Amino acid sequence: MNQLQAPAVPNLPLPKDDFSKQYLNQLTNVLRIFFNGDNATLTALINYLPENQVYTLATLPTGIGMGYRAFITDSSITTFNTIAASGGTNKVPVFYDGTNWRVG
Numbered sequence: 001m002n003q004l005q006a007p008a009v010p011n012l013p014l015p016k017d018d019f020s021k022q023y024l025n026q027l028t029n030v031l032r033i034f035f036n037g038d039n040a041t042l043t044a045l046i047n048y049l050p051e052n053q054v055y056t057l058a059t060l061p062t063g064i065g066m067g068y069r070a071f072i073t074d075s076s077i078t079t080f081n082t083i084a085a086s087g088g089t090n091k092v093p094v095f096y097d098g099t100n101w102r103v104g
Contacts, residue, residue, distance in 0.1 A: 083101070
């Protein structure tokens with residue numbers, strides 16, 4: 001996996017005692033740059049999550065925690081909560097129960 005880069009916390013410009021349109025513009029630009037970087041990081045993370053990927057049973061991620069969800073395209077099983085088995089052409093969502101991937 002590519003390493004995700006956390007956006008750096010921005011250095012906000014110091015405000016003046018009176019309202020300043022220049023200050024407001026600087027602040028808005030700094031925040032825009034920060035949140036654009038934050039959005040790119042969040043998008044990369046969402047695209048990496050198993051539930052946003054399509055797999056075959058053999059290529060499902062390993063070493064993950066219980067409750068992860070994904071989608072497989074080669075299931076021979078379609079019954080909810082049954083341990084997933086490959087060898088078919090069914091496209092089903094699956095979840096990890098801590099030991100097995102199950103249909104659902």
